[in-house]
Amino acid sequence: xxxxxxxxxxxxxxxxxxxxxxxxxxxxxxxDGIPREGDKAPDFQLLGLDGKVHxxxxxxxxxKVINFWGTYCPPCVREMPALQAQREKWKSQGVxxxxxxxxxxxxxxxxxxxxxxxxxxxxMDPDRDAVGDYKVGAMPATYFVSSKGEIVHIKIGxxxxxxxxxxxxxxxxxx
Numbered sequence: 001x002x003x004x005x006x007x008x009x010x011x012x013x014x015x016x017x018x019x020x021x022x023x024x025x026x027x028x029x030x031x032d033g034i035p036r037e038g039d040k041a042p043d044f045q046l047l048g049l050d051g052k053v054h055x056x057x058x059x060x061x062x063x064k065v066i067n068f069w070g071t072y073c074p075p076c077v078r079e080m081p082a083l084q085a086q087r088e089k090w091k092s093q094g095v096x097x098x099x100x101x102x103x104x105x106x107x108x109x110x111x112x113x114x115x116x117x118x119x120x121x122x123x124m125d126p127d128r129d130a131v132g133d134y135k136v137g138a139m140p141a142t143y144f145v146s147s148k149g150e151i152v153h154i155k156i157g158x159x160x161x162x163x164x165x166x167x168x169x170x171x172x173x174x175x
Contacts, residue, residue, distance in 0.1 A: 035154075037151050039151050040150060041064070041150070044100070046130060047124050048123050049109065049110060049124070054121060059096050060147075061147050062096045063094055063145065063172055063174075064095070064098060064143075065098065065142060067083055067100065067143075068100050068130075068131060068136045068139055068140060068142070070104055071108055071109065073139045076158075077112075079140060079158050082159060082161040083099070083120065084097075084117065084119065086164050090168050090172065095168055095171065095172060098123060099122045099123065102125055102131050103125065103128050138156050141155070141156050142154070145171075
């Protein structure tokens with residue numbers, strides 16, 4: 001009876017050690033599911049304010065600035081004019097700015113867009129599916145994605161006009 005109990009304890013200890021080693025290995029090797037620079041940007045399928053469903057495939061071949069935001073987020077609101085200005089500046093060079101609203105209703109977002117004059121595509125993520133796929137925690141969160149679909153840079157927090165301009169220039173040059 002004592003030998004059987006010891007065998008069970010050894011097996012449990014081995015399982016715990018193996019699970020711990022697996023957890024450490026996945027974090028060290030980057031297999032924790034968090035998109036990082038150099039990774040392919042996760043796909044999305046979201047309804048835009050234009051009434052159409054938009055996916056990453058639609059923007060294939062273009063450099064993308066994907067901005068997760070909400071009207072309830074003061075830094076998100078403050079950076080909208082900079083995103084709009086950069087969209088106008090870089091659109092002719094194949095750059096698309098995409099705003100993904102995190103969890104708000106369509107009327108709130110439409111009113112905000114009408115007041116601010118934002119013209120780049122605004123996609124609705126009411127269930128926060130894209131937020132989950134991109135593992136967005138704090139907002140604003142901006143992903144700079146190459147024309148090949150690779151994440152070139154990730155910026156968590158507010159972007160000012162000059163920083164945004166430099167990041168987009170690097171994105172365009174990464175083609």
